[in-house]
Amino acid sequence: MLSAIKGQLIVSCQALRDEPLYGSKIMGRMAYAAMLGGAKAIRANSIVDIREIKKSVQLPVIGIIKADYPSSDVIITPTEKEIDLLYEEGVDMIALDATNRIRPNGQTINEFFPSIRRRYPNQLFMADCSTFEEGLMATELGFDCIATTLSGYTNATKGKTLPDISLVKHLAKKLSIPIVAEGGIQTPKQLKQLFEVGAYSAVVGSAITRPLEITKRFVNEIAE
Template identity: 50%
Template sequence: MKANMLEQIKGKLVVSCQALENEPLHSAYIMSRMALAAKQGGASAIRANSLIDVEQIMQTVDLPIIAIIKRDYSGSDVYITATLKEVDELMAANPAMIALDATQHQRPGELQLPQLVAAIRQRYPQLLLMADIATVDEALLADELGFDCVGTTLHGYTAETRGKYLAANDFHFLREVLTAVKAPVIAEGNVETPEMAAQCLKLGAHAVVVGGAITRPQQITQRFVNAIS
């Protein structure tokens, strides 16, 4: 499954099934059922957070998984699969792909991004790696480091990009990343409508990840409430 995962998701939808501890759907069982619903709707893969969720989802659906662990570290803004410890934890489930924060922020632990990628490649040579980036410079660095794909995941979520959105100015940022890198580009981050997802693919994104617009009912409800208020 690992070898052909990128081919499996090409031109298709990946659904992010995540609920943090402070959210009402926080439960590995619920996320596994969300993943099953996503599969039945036609999703090509699932993105999931935490080993317990990844394991439960893998027992429920036969789709490839983009696995992450979100964990806060003092003194660092990096929280998505920040260190080798998180990678080792996730590899207990042997997912097809692991995504990690590939921003240029100071990382926790001893290994900065180039050393971390090298360590992962040495330890898990078959593992696919996705770079979650926020800027074009970060996308270029990820490409140089040999990530298997580059995701726009963190655009709008870092100090430098706060308030920016993937669809702004006719998807200007996505267009820039697509032009800049050779690796497949995964469009992710505030993809809120089917039309936006389709446009990402039309522009040349390899695949598109949608999370909150499908799997976070409190956010979906809030959009309806805002629209009718």
């Protein structure tokens, strides 16, 4: 899978419950459209969406399960339960929050991930990070690639201008594993910049698959 996504686009096909496009059938068609458009992998949330996508899309799937636990700010694949479900579903790669925040079970990522790595030695894992230090830790823990997914979404990175080109550049320069640019990529020009500073691959979501948000951006430009 890593060779398939090198220098290529990954499209994130997700919709929130309160959005018009919410539903596995719609996400399946969205992923199919992304495949026809040239995407080389799909990032998807929930087992039902992943199953629907796999019916018609012959691309690697990066699977996540977003789950809210009152004891933690970690949402992306926060516990062993979600990892087990994704592994059993047979996704090509599992992505999880690899920030330094406390997980629902009270552990940090450096306490949590080693047992996961031992249980699933042949599974590919993506570390969703927000800082360089988190990316470094994820590399040492044995993740297969680093994504900048959570830059701008943690207390330490609030207010960051996205996409975080400087973080991608720093990670790519200092670390030897693939760096996947993700978060706030709105234009092809930004995508090109991220590859120029060393991104191995890139994930684009809202700018492609969320027409409600895309429409809002155009309307806001008119209002301004």
